[in-house]
Amino acid sequence: MSAPLLEVQDLHKHFEVGSPGLFGGQREVLRAVDGVSFELARGETLGLVGESGCGKSTCARTLVGLYPPTSGRVMYEGEEISNLSHRDRAPFRRKIQMIFQDPYASLDPRQTVSSILTEPLRIHRLARPRERRLRAMQLLDAVGLNPRHIHRFPHEFSGGQRQRIGIARALALEPDLIICDEPVSALDVSIQAQVVNLLGELQERFDLAYLFIAHDLAVVRHICDRVAVMYLGKVVEIAERDAxxxxxxxxxxxALLSAVPHPDPRIERGRQRIVLEGDVPSPLNPPTGCRFHPRCVERGNVAGDRCETTEPALGSRSACHLEAEV
Amino acid sequence: MPILDVQNLRVRFETHHGVVRAVDGVSFSLEEGETLGLVGESGSGKSVTNLALMGLIPSPPGVVEADAMRFEDRDLLGLSDAELRSVRGNEISMIFQDPMTSLNPLLTVGRQLTEVLEVHERVSRREARRRAAAGLGDVGIPEPERRLDQYPHELSGGMRQRVMIAMGLLCRPKILLADEPTTALDVTIQAQILELMQKLQHEYGTAILLVTHDLGVVAGMSDRVNVMxxxxxxxxxxxxxxxxxxxxxxxxxxxxxxxxxxxxxxxxxxxxxxxxxxxxxxxxxxxxxxxxxxxxxxxxxxxxxxxxxxxxxxxxxxxxxxxxxxxxxxx
Incomplete structure (x- = not known):
């Protein structure tokens, strides 16, 4: 069997925070990503979901190389890329692109669309200068924008159109994998639907794999083949979408699924929610044992104090002592 | 008789690019104890409608006109600034989307809460503090006494939003204008806050005007819905x-x-x-x-x-x- 397109093995990303005091006090360690593993096949979409601070964005940034990992490995088609020098990494950077959440902050306001879209080609020395412009126009067309608007600046476009420019820029280097970090959460619903549809269409056309990071579970259900759920730096469950x-x-x-409001008053009025108590604990000082145990409503079903003392391993599907008991 | 009755509300902004009619002839009414959802996308005028009701549209450039804007038997448009201040935060209060920018970072949570009571109800400091702590307890904040002495930055996002809600409800308002009250929150915290708003509405009979773009939230909370x-x-x-x-x-x-x-x-x-x-x-x-x-x-x-x-x-x-x-x- 050939290697998966992307394989992440026991990835950790810790940050040292706070300054050492005058008398050499201890710096604290923030465990943003704390042992994450998954695989992604060519053409597949894996959703990475969880609440703010669960480490999903840090995980994405670490695996594209924006942060060096603290430990663990990232493999691309069987080859380790997490330990490469900046220079040796270049060919892989081409193959893994990223789309960001905020279409206002992720485009340089002083560059024209033409310059934004040809810059990656220039950096990677692809295509001749005169062909680059043509390529940029084809990209605009592919994402549903008018190719004649190539000389405009980002501020001349609406939020949804800017997100399309961000997508066109990601496509410029013909990647195999696009990491989408909350690509539609800043958009209005009607525009969000357009962009979701566009991502689906482009995936089919260019055989793209997506790592789709989002907190909106309905969007994730719509677009993903498999889904990984993160909590406090760890994957607590990973499974096929429907499962x-x-x-x-x-x-x-x-609890996460039950908290999502349904756009249907009949369902909303009749149902019982699992309402979790309290907030997500700090990743500076995660709870002992299972990190979810202080908020877990099913803890009582596990015999003894295992939830408080032993960290459950991610089995075939979920990291919960209950799963192991069944 | 509805508690709030708005007829032909118009809000325009006179800008360099021309006149922007943010709200152009909107009429609706709100009954005691009901929740009216106000749905629409960015720029549809839903938040401006809310701000106009509170008399919070800056003028210039804003101009607010209406055939009627009645709260019980009072005409909100005809009130003086002082009269409006005595209604605002007291009988009609508002929860904003972003608790980080709408709470004062320089004042403790306790000071911000007691100020509301001291201004509107002229209670003593001690009594105000007691009621502020009770208000925090009502919205599910543990150790309310200790929280009173903390600053907004010491609280999590969900906690801050709860402080906002507690502040909005301190004077038992007849109308709560909630502008995207849970949009900045994670779903599990959103579920807590929505449940809380419904519980408090049930207890006090507050009418809620809920502005949101989230159709799921509207479906769960609203009796009636206006789409803008x-x-x-x-x-x-x-x-x-x-x-x-x-x-x-x-x-x-x-x-x-x-x-x-x-x-x-x-x-x-x-x-x-x-x-x-x-x-x-x-x-x-x-x-x-x-x-x-x-x-x-x-x-x-x-x-x-x-x-x-x-x-x-x-x-x-x-x-x-x-x-x-x-x-x-x-x-």
Whole structure:
């Protein structure tokens, strides 16, 4: 069997925070990503979901090389890329591109669309200068923008159109994998639907794999083949899309799904929600044992104090002591 | 008699790019204890409507006009600044979307809460502090006494939003204007806050005007829903009727645009084509016309008024009947 397109093995990213005091006090360690593993096949979409601060964006930034990992490995088609020098990494940077959440902040306001879209080609010395412009126009067309608007600046476009420019820029180097970090959460619903549809269309056309990071579970269900749920730096459940949404196994996944409001008053009025108590604990000082145990409503079903003392491993599907008991 | 009655509200901003009619002839009323959802996308005028009710539109450049804006037996437009201040935060209060920018970072939580009581109810410091702590307890904040002495930055986002809600409810307002109260929060915290708002509404009989773009939140919270587009009402209906049988193409488009947690996942979403219009340069006739799939020649002639459909429903669409039939088979 050939290697998966992307394989992440026990990835850790810790940050040292706070300054050492005058008398050499200890710096604290923030464990943003704390042992994450998954695989992604060519043409597949893996959703990475979880609440603010669960480490999903840090995970994405670490695996594209924006942050060096603290430990763990990132493999691209079987080759380790996480330990490469900046220079040796260049060919892989071409193959893995990224789309960001904020279409206002992620485009340089002083560059024209033409310059934004040809810059990656220039840096990677692809295509002759005169062909680059043509390529940029084709990219605009591919994302549903008018190629004649190539000389405009980002501020002349609406939020949805800017996100399309961000997508066109990601496509410029013909990547195999695009990491989408909350690509539609800043957009209005009608525009969000357009961009979601566009991402689906482009995936089919260019055989793209997506790592789709989002907190909106309905969008994730719509677009992903498989889904990984993160909590405090760890994956607590990973499964095929339908299995995860129809039969969530981890108590956190269950609570997360039950908290999503349905756009249907009949469902909303009749149902019982699992309302979690309290906030997500600080990743500076995660709870002992299972990180979810202080908020877990099903803890009582596990015998003894294992939830408080032993960290459950991610089994075939979920990281919960209950799963192991069944 | 409704507790709030707004007739033909208009808010315009006079800018360098021309006159922007952010709200253009909106009428609605709010009954005691009910929740009215106000739905629409960025720039539809929903937040401006809320701010206008509170007298918070800066002038210039803003100009607020209305045929009537009655709160109980008072005319909000005719009140002096001092009279308005005694209503605001007291009988009508507001929760904003972003608790980080709407709480004062330099004052403790306790000081911000007690100020409300000292201004509106002239209670003693000690009494104000006791009630502020009770208010924090009501919104599910543990150790309220200790929290009173903390600053906003020491609290998490969900906690800060709860402080905002506690502040909004301290004087037991008759009307709560909630502008995207949970948009900045994670879903599990959102669920806590929505449940809390419903519980408090139940206890105090507060009427809520809930501004949001999240159709799921609206579905769960609202008795009735007003849909806004480009500063006007596109459709008004009871929540169940609106979601079952939308009578404006924009409402239909919105409902088709949201992905769901159940049902078909392989089909494309029914997105609405194009993007919302520039309010300083609206198309002639119906503002939704350039994005509408039901458009006919008549739609370009004039902006359609809000037609009464009976049963508390109305729609500002000339093709509303065709739309109803088109949708008739679905349940």
């Amino acid at each position: 995860l949404f129809d039969d969530p196994r981890h108590p956190y996944t269950r | 587009y480009a500063g006007r009402l596109a459709e008004t209906a009871g929540a169940i009727e609106l979601f079952d049988d939308p009578r404006h193409p924009y409402t239909r488009g919105l409902l088709g645009s949201v992905p769901r947690l159940s049902g078909d996942t392989d089909a494309d979403l029914d997105s609405i084509m194009g993007s919302p219009p520039d309010l300083a340069d609206l198309p002639a006739g119906c503002a939704f016309r350039p994005r509408c799939t039901f458009e006919t020649e008549r739609c370009a002639a004039e902006a359609p008024p809000l037609f009464d459909l009976g049963g508390g429903r109305s729609s500002a669409c000339l093709e509303r009947d065709a739309l109803g039939q088109h949708h008739g088979g679905a349940q």
